[in-house]
Amino acid sequence: MSAASTGARFNGLTLDEALTEACSDLHARVGELHYEVIESEDGGGVWIEAEVDPLAVVGLFLSESCGAGELDIKVRLRDRDEVLEGELGGEDVGLLIGSGGRGLDALQYLCNRVLNRRLQEHPPVHLDCDGFKHRRAERLADEAEAAADEVLRLQRPVVLGPLTPAARRDIHLALADHPRVETESEGDGFLKRVVIRARRGR
Secondary structure (H helix, E strand, C coil): CCCCCCCEEEEECCHHHHHHHHHHHHCCCHHHEEEEEECCCCCCCEEEEEEECHHHHHHHHHHHHHHHCCCCCEEEEEEECCEEEEEEECCCCHHHHCHHHHHHHHHHHHHHHHHHHHCCCCCCEEEECCCHHHHHHHHHHHHHHHHHHHHHHHCCCEEEEEECHHHHHHHHHHHCCCCCEEEEEECCCCCEEEEEEECCCC
């Protein structure tokens, strides 16, 4: 049976066979599925209705990643306002929020990449640890404003970084409504720099 979308029906002589078919068609593992056994109209074998569960995908990935690294990191996931939120705790979270939170941002990036391989559309994953990202956003906003002042004072661009995508976003948002400067990301790869310059034509 082919599944063009999630929530499709699969059949097998046993539950294991039905789940195997679902995993093959949905390109997922059993632990990443949400499924229900349903009544068969003809009584033949076992029918299930299955779909990929984004929370299960992220939870399994984080559990296996932390386990492989022997890290004491606990994750609490919830689906909230079209965003999959993950709150991290444990003795080893300091490894993630060091260096400006690069580890945390990299882990969030990987979670979204894993979901991209399972689902064409899914809510974005946001990982945080005890309000770290809020505090970082405030700090980066202060740095962005100081850099903007320097741009206008010295009449030359200022470059910040290298920064993760999440940190760059904080810089761009902090100066999005600034009347006299503009921002642009430059570079290749995960870490890029943000160039702050006077708005063109002014």
